[in-house]
Structures are given as C-alpha cells and as structure tokens.
Amino acid sequence: MGRCPACGEWNTMVEEKVETGGPVSRRSGENSVGSSSRPLSLAEIDSSAESRTTLESAEMDRLLGGGIVEGSLVLIAGEPGIGKSTLSLQIPLHCRGLRTLYVTGEESARQVKLRAARLGGDSEGCLIYSETLMENIMSEARRIMPDLMIVDSIQTVYTQTMESSPGSVSQIKECASMLLRLAKETGIPVILIGHITKEGSIAGPKVLEHIVDVVLQFEGDNTGAYRLLRSIKNRFGSTAEMAVFEMTGCGLREVSNPSEMLIPMHGQGLSGIAVSAMLDGSRSFLIEVQSLVSSAAYGTPQRSATGFDVRRLNMLLAVLEKRAGFRLGVKDVFLNMAGGLRVSDPACDLAVICAVLSSNFDFAIPSDVCFAGEVGLSGEIRPVSQTERRVAEAARLGFRTIFISSFGAVPPAVLEQHKDLEIVRVPDVPALCRILFRQK
Ligand code: TYD
Numbered sequence: 304m305g306r307c308p309a310c311g312e313w314n315t316m317v318e319e320k321v322e323t324g325g326p327v328s329r330r331s332g333e334n335s336v337g338s339s340s341r342p343l344s345l346a347e348i349d350s351s352a353e354s355r356t357t358l359e360s361a362e363m364d365r366l367l368g369g370g371i372v373e374g375s376l377v378l379i380a381g382e383p384g385i386g387k388s389t390l391s392l393q394i395p396l397h398c399r400g401l402r403t404l405y406v407t408g409e410e411s412a413r414q415v416k417l418r419a420a421r422l423g424g425d426s427e428g429c430l431i432y433s434e435t436l437m438e439n440i441m442s443e444a445r446r447i448m449p450d451l452m453i454v455d456s457i458q459t460v461y462t463q464t465m466e467s468s469p470g471s472v473s474q475i476k477e478c479a480s481m482l483l484r485l486a487k488e489t490g491i492p493v494i495l496i497g498h499i500t501k502e503g504s505i506a507g508p509k510v511l512e513h514i515v516d517v518v519l520q521f522e523g524d525n526t527g528a529y530r531l532l533r534s535i536k537n538r539f540g541s542t543a544e545m546a547v548f549e550m551t552g553c554g555l556r557e558v559s560n561p562s563e564m565l566i567p568m569h570g571q572g573l574s575g576i577a578v579s580a581m582l583d584g585s586r587s588f589l590i591e592v593q594s595l596v597s598s599a600a601y602g603t604p605q606r607s608a609t610g611f612d613v614r615r616l617n618m619l620l621a622v623l624e625k626r627a628g629f630r631l632g633v634k635d636v637f638l639n640m641a642g643g644l645r646v647s648d649p650a651c652d653l654a655v656i657c658a659v660l661s662s663n664f665d666f667a668i669p670s671d672v673c674f675a676g677e678v679g680l681s682g683e684i685r686p687v688s689q690t691e692r693r694v695a696e697a698a699r700l701g702f703r704t705i706f707i708s709s710f711g712a713v714p715p716a717v718l719e720q721h722k723d724l725e726i727v728r729v730p731d732v733p734a735l736c737r738i739l740f741r742q743k
C-alpha cells in the first residue's frame with residue numbers, strides 16, 4: 304500500500320510478516336534462543352563460566368568483559384566513516400589462528416583486500432565473503448564453522464522470506480534474529496556492524512539493541528583523530544566501559560592512556576583552560592576544558608557547549624552569578640571538551656567553572672593544576688566518587704596541585720603516597736576563587 308489510510312502520508316507502510324500455522328509453530332521472534340525444549344529447574348542448568356575467545360586487543364577484550372563470549376551476538380554501531388569496518392577487519396588480522404568469516408555487503412572483496420593491505424597483519428585464516436543474501440550466508444557459515452563471523456553491515460543483508468528492501472526495519476530485525484539463532488545454535492560469536500544516523504533512530508541499530516547481547520557504540524566526531532568506543536549494553540560484562548582509539552594511516556591504534564588526548568597544542572599561559580580529573584567507566588583520565596567568554600554582541604547572550612550539557616552549563620553560570628557575584632549574564636559563553644569527548648561526570652563542574660572564570664578575567668590557570676569536584680546549587684563544592692583514583696592519575700601525569708571538595712574524606716594513605724601533589728580542599732566557589740585568583 305503506497306499511502307497510509309490513517310495518517311495520509313506516502314511510503315510509510317512497513318511490511319511485517321505474520322506467520323500462520325497454529326499454536327505449535329515457533330515464531331521467529333526476537334529472543335528465540337536456540338531450541339531449549341522443556342522448562343528446567345535452576346539447579347539443572349549448567350552454570351560453568353562462558354567460554355571466551357580473546358581478540359588479541361587489550362581494549363576490545365576489556366570492553367567485552369574479557370574476550371568475546373561463545374555464541375554471542377555483538378553489535379558495533381556508529382556513524383558512517385567512523386571506523387567500524389576498520390576495527391572489525393583489524394580483529395582477524397591481529398588474531399593469529401582465528402578462523403574468521405568476514406561477510407561484506409558494503410564493499411567489494413577487492414576493496415576489503417586493499418584495506419587489509421593498509422592495515423597490515425596476518426591475513427591467513429580470514430575468509431572474505433562478498434554476499435548479501437542471508438540464506439547463502441547462513442549455509443556458508445554452517446559449512447565453514449568459523450571461530451568468528453563478522454557481518455558488515457546489517458543494513459545491506461536481506462532474507463528472501465521478506466519482500467521489503469534491505470535496510471528496512473523488518474529486514475533488519477529478521478536478519479538479526481537469524482544471526483542470533485545461528486550464534487546460539489552453533490556457538491559461533493557474531494559481530495554485526497550497524498550504521499546509525501545523527502538522531503540514532505532511523506531503521507538502524509536502535510531496533511537491534513534488544514536483540515543482541517552486546518552493543519558497542521562509536522562516539523566522537525569522525526573528522527578528529529580520536530574515536531571512543533563505549534559499551535552501552537553487555538549481557539556478559541560491565542556497561543561502564545569505554546575505550547579510546549586513534550585513527551592513523553594504518554588503522555585504529557589503541558590509546559591505552561587516554562590522558563594523552565590532553566597533550567597541549569598551545570603555548571603556556573593561555574586563559575580559558577582548566578584541566579579536569581574525570582572518570583569514565585572504569586578509566587580515570589585528565590581532560591582539558593576550554594572556555595571562551597566575551598561580551599555579547601547582540602541582545603541575548605549565547606551559551607553553547609560541545610561535549611557538555613548546556614543546561615548544566617547554564618546552571619553553573621547561574622551559581623557563579625548568584626553565589627559568587629560574577630556578572631556573566633551579559634556575556635557570551637562557549638565551552639568545549641578537548642578530543643571530542645562527551646562528558647557526563649559531574650566532577651567536571653569545577654573545571655568548567657574555573658575555565659569560564661579564567662577566560663572572563665583573562666587570567667591563565669597554571670598548567671600543572673587540575674580539578675575534581677561537583678558544584679551544588681548553593682555554590683558548595685561537593686565530593687565526587689573515587690577521589691583516590693583521580694588523585695593518582697593527576698600525580699602520575701606530573702600535576703602539582705589538585706583542587707577537591709573539603710567535605711569528602713581523603714584517606715591518609717593517599718596523602719602519604721603522593722607527596723609531590725598538593726591536594727587543596729575547598730568548601731565553596733567563593734573560597735576557590737580567592738585561592739585560585741588571589742593575585743587579581
Ligand atoms: P571505515 O572503517 O570504512 O568507516 P565505517 O565502516 O565506520 O563507515 O573508515 C573510516 C575512515 O577511516 C575512512 O574515512 C578512512 C579512514 N581510514 C584511515 O584514516 N586509516 C586507515 O588505515 C583506514 C583503513 C581508514
């Protein structure tokens with residue numbers, strides 16, 4: 304049907320296949336995992352640990368919770384051009400002896416070969432299969448029985464049992480459930496690649512999220528060199544994990560020390576810059592917060608933030624105005640997190656405030672000072688989680704001073720351990736300003 308009789312829009316109808324055949328037929332539903340035949344008591348179920356295969360990449364293994372689990376379905380999602388194909392082709396090339404079936408529907412086998420040559424590594428054991436019809440892919444997978452299967456991408460494969468075109472919601476769902484059944488029945492781990500649009504919803508990986516076991520999502524802009532891979536769902540591990548990669552001329556390089564994103568690309572003594580000791584998942588690292596404050600040229604001042612919540616920025620500016628008496632209401636404020644990172648750790652509040660004030664007064668904060676603290680509505684500086692780890696990271700990178708809240712307790716062992724790092728404990732924003740900008 305071309306036109307929807309309900310809303311009158313054209314080409315919005317989507318085919319859903321309805322199976323008939325009485326109550327005994329098994330529906331090709333989303334989570335039909337294998338063919339477990341009867342209900343079992345919990346005691347009867349085998350609880351031995353899942354067997355995992357290492358992907359010879361410390362960061363990928365950590366993201367997955369210690370290697371890829373046998374029979375699991377992993378989705379790697381991200382915007383086009385961010386490096387999904389590169390990452391997934393790097394896995395077989397770096398894993399000696401891992402027999403991999405790489406199904407490419409997006410690029411020709413020749414293109415994949417050219418990329419593999421660029422990435423280097425050991426191409427033995429990696430089979431490239433240029434095919435988009437699911438029925439053929441399934442039968443090849445069952446014949447070859449590889450150790451790992453990669454499908455690039457879910458939007459290009461299709462099954463004959465549906466008439467809709469590849470990439471439509473019903474095709475994506477059906478193909479994903481076919482792959483899920485294959486994974487659960489044969490134990491082959493399957494990595495699926497899915498494109499995501501800026502909005503992240505259109506016929507894309509969002510509909511897959513509840514079908515697959517693990518969702519790894521690429522973040523960061525694909526023009527910069529750094530790419531973040533975040534685990535947003537993991538049935539076999541923690542979801543608080545993230546890994547940083549750098550796109551180089553020969554593939555993605557693991558950045559095992561994310562603080563290197565901080566490497567100053569400017570001289571000393573610039574105003575508007577503050578360093579935050581932040582935590583993302585289980586990683587602690589330091590990130591540069593940059594701010595620019597200028598007189599508003601037009602009536603309404605502008606507030607814009609990249610990588611930080613604008614509403615939170617507005618709140619922090621209101622705190623500065625009301626609790627510390629800074630007249631920022633007539634200023635434009637721009638905020639940027641270095642490296643294209645999206646930050647949600649409240650401990651960055653303190654660095655944001657300091658960057659804004661630094662730019663406002665054109666007063667540079669010394670480059671060996673960093674901050675970790677949450678700012679409350681009454682201007683108080685609140686303690687943040689895992690202060691010891693933030694302090695340790697700052698000390699490791701040679702920072703001399705870290706500002707934290709005076710309300711949380713710092714274990715004496717931490718103070719002992721980092722003698723070169725001065726830990727300054729401040730109760731509220733006015734006190735912080737007095738210490739930091741005392742020369743003013
Ligand atoms: P790609 O993995 O094809 O992205 P996706 O599959 O997510 O769409 O590659 C992304 C970009 O990375 C592409 O613009 C080219 C670039 N690139 C490099 O800079 N170095 C490399 O070694 C490779 C293979 C790609």
Ligand code: MG
Binds near residue numbers: 387388389409455
């Ligand atoms: Mg690709």
